[in-house]
Structures are given as structure tokens and as C-alpha cells.
Amino acid sequence: MTDVSGVQGVPTWFGPEQSRLFGVLHVPEGGVARAGVVICPPLGRQYQDSYRGLKLLAQELCAKGFAVLRFDYRGTGDSTGNQCGDGAVDGYVESIGTAVSYIRAAGVESVCLVGLGVGALLAATAVEGTAGLVLWDPVTNGRRYVREQQALYRMTVAAGESEDLPPETGAVPLVGITLSAAGAKALGALKIPASVGSIPVLVLPRPERADDRQLADLVAAGNCTVQVVSGQPEFVEPPGIVVKIPLDTLAVIASWLDANLPTETVVLQPVFASDAEVGELPDGRKVVESITALGPNRLFAIRSAIAGAPDDGPTVLLHTTASDHRVGTGRLWSETSRELAALGVRVFRYDRRGVGDTGIATDEYAWITSADAQADVMDAVDALAVAPDRVFLTGICSGAWNSALAGLRHGARSLVLVNLPIYSWRRIDGVNERLWGVADFAAGDSEQPSEQPPALARAKQWVKNWLPYRGWLILGRLGYTQVPEVLFKSLGSRGLSTELVMSPLDYGWFSDHQGPIGFKRLARHGLAPRLTVAPGGDHAVLHRGLQNFIREHLVNAVRKEFADDL
Template sequence: MTPVTFDGCFGWLHRPAGAQAEMGVVLCNPFGYEALCTYHGWREFAEALAARGMPTLRFDYPGTGDSSGHEEDPQRLRAWLDSIKTAATWLRAETGVTRLSLCGLRLGATLAALAAEELGGVENLVLLMPVSSGKSYIRELEIQHQSWLSAQQALGLTPDAEAAETIGAHGFRLYPDSLEMLAKIDLEQGVQCPAQRVLLQDLNESARLKRLAAHYQAQGVQVDLQIFSEYSRFLLDPSYSETPGQAFDSALEWLGASAGTAAGTAVEMRGCAATARIEFAHGRETPVVFDGGRYAGVFCQPLRALEGAPAVLFVNTGGVHRVGDGRFTVLMARHLAAQGIASLRMDLSGLGDSLRRDEALTLDMAYARYAVADARAGVDWLVAKGHSKTVMFGVCTGAYVSLHTALAHPAVAGCASVNLPFFVWGGARTRPGAQHVASSVVYRRAMRNPRKWLRLLTGQANGRAIIAELTRRLCARITARVSTALERLFGQSTPGGSVRRIALELERKGVRTALMYGPLDEGLDELEIHFGPNGSQLGKLRNVSVKVVGKVDHALFSRAARDAVMAQFDAFLRESVLGARRETVAPNPRLHVAEVPQP
């Protein structure tokens, strides 16, 4: 597979080995958070198509993923449709295919169907869980957002309102002009024949699906219906999403892909053409493949570099690929470029587009064994590009990787860790469907609320899970205090003192380190266990600081949270890493970066 760019869009071309192929496939992403959840599975589907002789292109729509633009740019939905048509034209020209198939998931399936109607000449159309009614999808997004808001408010966090007249969920929004166009979409009302053959996969053969099938059949289309039974395990938190092998195999068979050629096929990642790049107002981005084709990333370079500034390395959050929740790392990288600072956002091994070291490894094992070594390779690449110093940045598990990479690599001059869940890797403490256990602050507040006691006593809250986690935290707190006392008395290291030694080593190395937390983040418990409330004991160190940032949720799903963290990182770079250096740079108001109050 090879990273490619065309017309401001970033994508990956999966070429088959062997003879010239006739059929090419364009994959059309779902919208927003669903695109993050399904990213790895979508890549595996593209690999399977290519292994069976079909050149396949997957790409990011304008204003999404690594492509150029912003979600608030005008007429995004129209731009997405046009980009699918451009992708089809580019695939034909690049690979020489003469036959075309479009395959989309959720809103991507809807866009694929509409683009096929406008394109004409599409042979196969694969619609996985298509959104047949735009109005219904808008309502679904609003329900998702309200559900998330309710969950945050139950914890005691009230996120700021999102932009007026926008609708979306989990860090992604649709704006008024796109909503107006989306509300008019009804696939059952289409008048153009989209393709010769259509495959519809859905949870069941609902009345809605049968009506859509009948509509296409009335236009002379050969239509087949299949059940997408693995949907609920695919559209899941990116850390737990499972590739729907049965659904994809059914689609491959329907497309007439030759069987038996994909087993054991090794995926090779190749570097891009020298002309592949994404241009934006204050810089340009280049897809990079490094360390012998193991890692994938995007290098963001400013048009006007700030002399003496370090580069920034962004690493993954959980199972999310390099763009980050809410596309945060893309926006931050381009914001930093406006200030003259270069950055690399990379995928750790087995995440996003980087290759797996071991197919048998779980996500937890990959982080525990390889993530820090992966990030060190990213720092090495930046050093080789002429950036002698690097600042690490990560959220949640990425915060852990950033902290330990700062300890391990001499070229790391600074580290910003946001919502660090733990200082020493102990594996994820939650699993799909598990009862979430909140910050201890939440439970201390809840003890004064009779309604919370009623929920606990009536079984509406999982008291056993809550008690088990709070007990673990109490034991950890006691262990940390005993370890401190023993080390002071006898001067010998103890296992419980390992976290304190991390902070002391960062101080000794002179690595400027900022630990940032939302006011109700669970990571504050770990911080308090080892360093007192809000990390008060770290105040004795010159190079390590703690900041509790209001309105910040754990995954930075709200725009206000992303703006606040971006502003805090700006201040950290300016005051701690750049030595209070203040340069006049071209602002980028479209990023809506909040101002940090000056002390």
C-alpha cells in the first residue's frame, strides 16, 4: 500500500500484485467518529480486495482526516460527493482499470450511492448499513450527542455548547449548509440508476431496506440483500473495534473476487511519490513511511520556520489513528505550523496504517511491549530530518507513551501529557461493555446526593465494580505512602517508588514536562496516589508541572476542551520550552483556539 494525495485529499492506494486488473474499488468512509472506529477494519478490507486482484483506494474527504480543509468550510457534503467522483477518476488514471466499484459504510454508503448516480458507468455498488434518510441520520447524531452530554453531566462536568446550528457527535459536527443538503437526501427517491448491481448489507431485512431494494430493482438494478451481523462489534470504540470478517468475505464473494489468493499475503508499505503533499495556508504536509516501511505518518512543515524551535511528535490515543479524536492532532499540527513549528503525527505499530509487529498481539500488549520503542523511532526520524530536539504530545495512552519516550530518548526536550491514566503500564482497566468507574472526586460528591445512593441500593449502579476499583485505589495509595517512608528510612528503592523516580529522572534530565488533566479525569486519582492532591508534591520540581484545565473531558470530544488544551500547549511551548520567546506569527482564527489567561 502507498500513501497518495489528489485534489487536496489524502489516501492510500492498495495495488494487487501480478497482471493488469480490470476492476478497481473506491472505499467511501463513514462520517466522524464512525470513521475512527472502523479505520483499521476498513484498511484490512482494502488489503483483502487488493490481495484478490482489485486495486483499491481509500481516502479522507475534504475537511476530514489528513485531507486539506476544515469541517466548517462551506458545502462539505457537496465537496465529499465531488471527492468520490474525483477519486474514481484518479483511480482509473493511476491504475488503468476499466471497470469501477464503489463501496461505502453508513453515511459513506449514502454518498457512494449518490456519487454513482452522478458518475454513471459504475458496475458494482456495495452499501453497508446505508443511511437511506438524511433526516433520520440527523436525528441519530443529535441523540448520540445528547447521550454523551448526559453522561458528562452525570459525572458533574458541563461541556460548553457547540457551535450554533450544528449537529454531530463525539467531536465531529455538520454545519447548516451540509445539514440542509443532508435533510433532503432520501435514497428511495433517486431517479438515476446508480449501478448495474447493488449489494445491501444491514442488521436485518427491515421494511426500509426492502423498500430501497425494490426501488433499485424498479430501475433495472440487480439487487442482493445480506445480513451484517457483526455491525455492533465493528462500530465500536476504536480500541475494541473488530473487523467484520464474515461481512467483508460476503462482499468479496459478491464482487467476484478470486478466492484463496489472500491467505498469508504480506502487506508491504511503500513510500509516496515526491509530489504527494497537502498544502494549507501556513505550510504543507507530506505522507511519510519510515524505518524500513514499518511506520506511517504525516510530516507537517511550516512555510516560515521558527529558528531554534523543536519539532513536535504526536502519538496515538488508544486505538485511534494518527488524526486523533475530533481530528485534534491534525488541527494542532497545522496550528503549530502557523507559529513556525514542524511536527510529525505517527501511528505506532499495529495502529492506523503502521504495520503490526506481531499479528497475535492485543492492543494492550502492543502498547506495553512496543509503543515506547515505536515513538523513539519517530524521534529518530525527526532527528534525521534535522530537528535536534523534540517535544512529545499525547492524550490518555498517548500521554503514557510520551512520558516514557521523554525518559528514554536524549533528543526529547519537552513532554505534554494530557489525561495521563497511569504512570506505569498496567493494561487497560476497562473492556467493551464493562461498567465505567469514574474519578474518586465524582463518588465523593455522589455521597452527598440521596439519588445516587438510591441508584446504588436499587442495583442501577454497579456497586461491586465501583467498590473494587475504589479499593484498588486505596491500596495503591497506602502502598505509595509506605514505600515513601521505607525509602526515606533505609535509602533503598522500592517498587512503590518507581513512579516518583519517573518524575525525578525527568527533572534530572531537564525535560520540561506538563501534566494536564480535566477536572474530573480518572488520571487525577493516580496523580494524587503518588504526588498528593493535584500533584502538589511536584511543585518542588522546576521542570515538571501540573495543570487542571476546566471543561476538559477525557477524550477531548468537545470543541471547548480541544481549544483549551491547544491553548495550554501553546503556553507550555512558549513559556517552558522556547524560553518565553515571543515571535509574531500569522494567526489562524479558523482553528478557534482559546486564549490562555495570563497570570
């Protein structure tokens, strides 16, 4: 953590010891900066989708001489705090102030805020005392935002919701984040102020929101530049797993900051912290998270463990989904890591190359099951440096397949594979992208869309309906179809204790691909995994009740597997 130069950024914990925030500080070459920029991210699913784009923006600004801080609000991402706490929104606003104070303490006095989506609303609320403000695709009315996100959640994620899988009592689930009723009310009370004083302001609305009345009032107050930008839906509301970063908008922001912030440089002296206390047990022991790197490509990772836990003890490795970074959908992996660590196991969550905080961000899509991605999986599990019988692997969707790959090649005590849609070992490169219908279906569409010609779709359906199972199995072994028996026979033959956990939607996919037949055949040889179908939920695990179900299920599974060690 001693090299503070370069655009990649240095991860750190900062803020009060009792409520540490996670951030990444990008320090210009030579350790000098002309001004500071604090990037205020959106919330929920938009936070995950925009993560790489905001990192790319930070890199561009750093190259222009700005010290840039990306960070997670209290109760979100890797920062400490409860996302469902009644004071969550106050915590967001206070976190911005803490971020500004941190970057100022490093040596820069002039600090500008850049807020995206609802992050722009939060930045405008916390803007006092800063040198400038960029409102990128801004949410101007918190009440409207909460209503829209609730409606989207109900229509997609919670469609057909089961009474057996409710969220917490009094919780208000949005898409990718869950607030308490008080938190939702507090967020709903926020509005973009009509004036932010004398500081320069850049407003970047999407075309359909350019005539927003509250933005008009802000512009009328003066010292405000407005430029309509395109490409926002593909960036923060992508229809599938591929996020397109609006490079032109990044250039506009960089150019505006270059013209409106000081040019005189100062020497930076930032303070970096690689460890943070994130919890305390009843007996006074501390749960500590440590920033670390795994393998030869230095995959960014966070280790959660009780202070002083042995390095050769029971270890859990969490694999990410699609292009999400280590936090997980709905913050599932951050919260699960801390709960599992309190049991006495070590837990690692990490970013593969091209994702999150591993390496330099680019606008290139990081293919999910590429050769590089598979290499990263093996590097991560090898870097744990513990015996296979001390390793517990889990992940969702492509993360589940990565867990299976690591278990097959490295060995493991146990695997819990959640919403696994891929059952092949061959022809795997790009298979997630080819199974585009699964990705779109995960977003909540009532029917799986298909890009296939009707004749080909009918032919495939005929094969499913009429081809004998042995013929179907041969196609699966060749990698032309997804046949559950292929993957699970390999795992069973390896002697791995495996469980498949699925939402009802994923069980439908599993059944459509002859999963029940394959599992009956495996059971005759003692190779069938355990099978658990959740009462409800969605493929992408945006459903809050399913998040809680999976977290509890994993905690119980780890407690059972390592009962003699905990």
C-alpha cells in the same frame, strides 16, 4: 514511492492542487488490475474505529486483482479543508467523484463504490457513472443519522457540559466530527435513493435494520442483492478500545465484487504525490505536508512544515491515542499539525505498528503499551534526528504516556501530557487494557464499570482510604497501583519541563490516586509539573470544546517554548 505492487498500499495526495485529498492506493501484484474499488468511509468516531477494518478489506480486494483506493473526504482525516465549513457535505460527495476520477486515470474504467455507514449514504448519492455499489451497514436517512449522533453526543460526550467550554458558534458537534449548522442541514437532507439505475447493488444491513423501508424500496427497484450481516456494533460502535473486525462480512463483499466486476486486466499507471500544500501564510509562504516514514520499521508519518523549514529546527511529535491512527480524535492532530506548522516548527504525526497505515493490516488487536509499541515510540523520536532541546512531545491518554516514555529516555524541551491515566513504569504491558473502566468511562458512562469481584474492589478501596501514603507509593513503584508521583518524579529528575492537562473526569482519577499529595511532595523539591484542568470535556477528547481548548493550549505552549526560534 516507486514500488506500486503489493497489498500494503501506496499513500498519496490527489485531486485539485487547491484542495488536495489524502488516499492510499492498493495496486495488485504486477501492476495490473481487473477493475477499481473506491472505499467510502463513515464519519466521526466510526471513521477511526473502522480504519483498520477498511484497510484489511482493501488488502483482501487487492489480492483478488482489484485496484483499491481508500481516501479521506475533503475536510476530514488528512485531506485539506475545514470540517466545519458550510459546504462540507457537498465536499464529501465531490471527493468521491474525485477519487473515482483518480483511479480511472490510473487505467481502470470499471469502478465500484463500497460505502460503510454514512459513507454508504454518500456513495449512493455519488454513484452515477460507476459499475456497482456496496451499501455496508448503510445509513439510509441523513436526518435520522444527524439526530441520533447529536443525541449520542449530548448523552455521553457533552454530559455535564461546562458553559466555559463551548464549541464554535453555530457548530453542530456529533460524535467525532463537528459540522456547521448548514453542513448538518445538508447531511440531513440526504436519503438513499429508491433506485440507482441498472448497476448491481449489494446491501448488507445489520439484523435490526433489515426491514428499513428505504432499503425495501431500493430492493424493489431490482438488480439488488441483500444479505444480513452481524458484528457491526462491535466494529463501528465498540464499547471500549478493542475493535472487532467482521471478517465474514469482508469475505461476502470480496466474493460479490469478484462475481460482478470484469475479469480482464489492464496495466495501471497511477500518479503518486508525496507532498501537498495545506495552507498559506499572509506573506505567501506555503505550509506543506509530506508523506514520510520513521525508523527501521518505516512507521507511516506525515510531516507538516513551512516549505523550506530546516531539518534541525524546533520539532513537535504527536502521539496517537489507543488504537487510533495519526489523525487523532475529532481530527485534532491533523488540524493542530497545520496550525503549529504555520508558526515555523516541524510537526510529525505517525502510526505505530498495527495501527493506521504502518505495515499490513490484520484482525489482531495492537496492544497499546506492548514492547513493540514502546519500541515504535523510541524509533519515532530518534528518527527526528534533532537535539532533545529542539523536541516538543505531546499526546492524549496512552499517547501521553508514550510522550513521557520518549522524554525520559531521549530527552525533550517540553512535554504536555493530556488526560494521562497511567503513572507507572513497571508492569505496564497491557495496563490500558486492564484499566478497562477508564476506556468505558471515556465513552461517557455515568459510572466507571468494574470487572473486579466485589470483595476485591472493596479491598482496593480500603487500601486507598486507609493505607498510609508511603505504603501507597511503594505499591506504585512496584507497579501494583497507579501513583502519579512515581512517573512525575522520574520526569522531574530528568530535568524535563512537563505539564499535565486534564479534563475534570481525569482530574477525578488523578485525585483518587493521590495525585495532589504526590504533587505537593514533588513541589518541595522543585520537581512538580505544571497542572491545568480544563473547564469540561471527556477523557477521549470527543468533546469539541475540549478539542479547541487543547489545540489552543498546545499552540501557546509551543510558541512559548520556542519563542526565540519562531
